[in-house]
Amino acid sequence: MDCGIITSKTILLLLSLIFWAAGAVLAYVGSYVFTSYKNYDHFLEDKYTLLPAVVILGVAVVMFIIGIIGCIATLKESTFGLGFFFVIVFIIFAAEVAAFVLGIVYRGKVKDDIEKSMTEVFNKYDGQNSESRAVDYLQEQVQCCGIYNYTDWLSLPWHNGTRNNTVPLTCCKHNVANCTGRLDQPDNLYTEGCESKLEHLLQDVLSYAMLVILGFAIVKFFGMLSVCVIMCRGRRRDDYQPLYGTYA
Numbered sequence: 001m002d003c004g005i006i007t008s009k010t011i012l013l014l015l016s017l018i019f020w021a022a023g024a025v026l027a028y029v030g031s032y033v034f035t036s037y038k039n040y041d042h043f044l045e046d047k048y049t050l051l052p053a054v055v056i057l058g059v060a061v062v063m064f065i066i067g068i069i070g071c072i073a074t075l076k077e078s079t080f081g082l083g084f085f086f087v088i089v090f091i092i093f094a095a096e097v098a099a100f101v102l103g104i105v106y107r108g109k110v111k112d113d114i115e116k117s118m119t120e121v122f123n124k125y126d127g128q129n130s131e132s133r134a135v136d137y138l139q140e141q142v143q144c145c146g147i148y149n150y151t152d153w154l155s156l157p158w159h160n161g162t163r164n165n166t167v168p169l170t171c172c173k174h175n176v177a178n179c180t181g182r183l184d185q186p187d188n189l190y191t192e193g194c195e196s197k198l199e200h201l202l203q204d205v206l207s208y209a210m211l212v213i214l215g216f217a218i219v220k221f222f223g224m225l226s227v228c229v230i231m232c233r234g235r236r237r238d239d240y241q242p243l244y245g246t247y248a
Contacts, residue, residue: 013075015223019067022216023060029209030056036205055099056209059092066092079231086227093220096213103210110202118147118195125158127168136170142201144194145171150186152193 033053066088073081124131139145145167146152153159153167165182171189172179179188 013071015219015226016067016070018216018219019063019070022219023063023067025212026056026060026063026216029212030054030060033205033209036202053209055095055102056213059095059099062088062092082227082231086224086231089220089223089227093217093224096217096220100210100213100217103206103213107203107206107210110206111199114195114199114202118198122147122152122156125156125168127158136168138194138198139168139170139190142194142197143174143190144192144197145190146193147195148193150183150189150191150193154183 030053033056066085069081069088070085073085121131122135125135126132150167150171153171159167165184167181167183167189169179169181171181173188173190176188179185181189183189
């Protein structure tokens with residue numbers, strides 16, 4: 001067995017192990033992206049923003065199965081098994097490239113998506129409905145207040161209804177005791193708006209997922225090259241016909 005075959009088989013066996021590890025990592029990344037976006041779905045008008053996460057989770061499930069096929073096909077040098085492995089790796093590679101492209105597309109759309117829906121959600125705030133719970137959760141988790149800054153509450157229907165010169169208590173800083181949300185005490189409040197902070201948060205989540213996808217796509221590319229090497233060397237070996245009895 002020549003050096004090229006040994007190297008290629010080693011790469012494929014490592015690739016199969018990486019498939020299992022990658023499946024676990026991608027499952028975590030997909031779940032993380034899905035959960036992060038689901039927590040703020042009131043502020044996302046385009047529900048297809050979750051599509052990259054769905055693709056990642058689907059790829060993760062397939063990778064667990066393909067890792068087993070890759071190990072068996074490599075050890076047996078099965079032409080059919082390696083061919084099937086190559087096709088599946090190529091499909092996963094294409095899916096990861098698609099998820100990467102979708103990530104780029106939706107990363108650019110996050111800002112516009114948030115701008116369209118955040119004003120609408122904040123305008124529905126009354127302290128009791130589902131939009132109010134979404135706003136309160138956002139302000140507590142992201143540590144922000146208002147859409148662009150804390151003074152936005154002065155022009156929102158909720159403030160006009162209460163007319164008490166305060167903002168929701170979820171605008172209060174976590175380390176401030178006895179905060180009443182008064183606008184004339186800005187030192188007790190988060191003053192930065194939620195739009196920019198949520199935009200950066202969701203873009204960072206997508207960027208993290210895209211880097212992971214890109215890394216695994218590169219591994220798949222080298223895996224496909226290794227399959228080609230083993231199959232080509234195996235074909236040459238099969239084509240070789242030793243000559244016996246040529247000389248009488």
